[in-house]
Amino acid sequence: MSSPGKTLRLSKIIDPDDERAVVVAADHGFMLGPIRGVVDLEKTLRRVVDGRPDAVLLSPGQAAQLNHLFRRKDSPALLVRADWTNAFRDKTYTLPARKIKRVAVANARDAIAMGASGIVTYFFLGQSDEEAEARDFELMSFFARECRELGLPLIVEALPMGERVTGANFADLDAAGMRIAAETGADVLKVLYTGDIDSFERAVRAAGIPVLVLGGAKAKTLRDSLEVAEEALDAGAVGVVYGRQVVQAEDPGEFVRAVRAVVHEGKSAAQVAGGIAKGPVRLRVFAGNCTNCRLCEAICTFSHDGFFSPSRARLRVDVVSVDRFIPYPCTLCGHCVKSCPVGALIFNPDLGYVELIEEKCNGCKECVSACPFRIVGFDEEKGKPFICDMCRGSPKCAEWCQPDALKAVPYIRGRA
């Protein structure tokens, strides 16, 4: 199926030794003009290249102009952006897009002439104009055919984009776009994380080709970016594509080296970036198995409080419909730890679960409102919150869950 040309060029992008990749995207100027970090692209790229990413994505014009940065034998592979879009010019932009447009700006032949190891094109799913969606698809299949003929890897950036994208259909659109691109002939996908490990794992498996995860604008710190990488790899991705986080970092080279440590060397985000340690276990949810028996809630309160009281449980079960239930246990996200104004909540340095230092707690309830899953409760009598402590390493809820809707798995990354 795969041609020798594609295989050889792909090996410059995804390291054949560990089947992993760290890619830096630096094509922002094409879509958004000279944003911070790419005003002097050459200066930034020199530092990026110093961190030794596996590949760097540039627009055709920059690929030609900055060719000299890729002339070493161990230089990163060059990826060329083959299309342009106004889709990222949102309402706050100086000239906002009124409707999403996308056009081809180079073809596979041009990219090969530039020395590229692959081309990257968008595929948007979720526009209200279905004609536009069809044209988008047509353009992608045109690139796929050309790449097949020339033996050039095609990387498709499949994104839920447009008026019809909602919070509720995001994960499904993401998965659908990935599969459609794979069926069209993409060799690698560059996609957004669905938001949770289970749906992403399903989407990756359904796509059946290597998946690179976009950092997204949400990651604010190096540690956030590394955690995205950690989780994505856990869900079966082969690596990451980071753009703004890298080019806008104080030291882009250092940033790339840190990402490499997680992606290629298997280090945890905490090991690389320092800070709080999490684990050794986390709770994994298999919502499809949940029967709403609520034994998890019962055993949680029994083991912590000595009596059965579901309202005091450190997790909860949502009833979505008559036959669909979702358990929400603690994900170790750390929002409660960050929200505490007096430092009474910490991650236990040895065991990595959340711990309440009762003497410090002033009962302000910041942690209760900070919890995104609404599972931090409050003991009005004692004036203190109650917080999941992972039963100090062996969560009872998972132990007692008969249908295996909750499982305790190692927190440290390793493919499930």
Next chain:
Amino acid sequence: MNLEPKDAVALGASALVAFLFVGYDDDEDEARNLETVSMLARESERFGLPLLVECVPIGNRITKANYLDCAKLATRMAVEAGADIVATPYTGNAASFKEIVDASKTPLLMLDRRIDAGRLLEAVEESLKAGAAGVVVGRGVHRAQDPLAQLAAIYKLVHRSR
């Protein structure tokens, strides 16, 4: 598009020139314009023919407040698409023009669009100070009282000599 790069070669041209406008009412038009510029860039690479792109923010959506950002967007889009030289109208002051020059990192020429003939030499001088590589002049020269003298004066400023 009224001419292909190979026609330009046959005519003995030293470069191709194309417009890139931003500010169209219809985003479709901007996309088509960028597509044309990109296609010319790819073709001109094949022929080894330099491509000059004149980047102009224009139309109802362009205001005093967003002009500079739009000019920076347009010139940078042209550079990323593959322009070898870009040109854009002088913004009226050296500091803002320098921002455009710094963001393009490609030889940039000043356009004399909407500059009074009387102020042209001053504008040329300022844009050169801001880092422009030269000028593309039209009306500013052929509508001058003495076009030849005007051109000679500009030439002297740009080439810092003769």
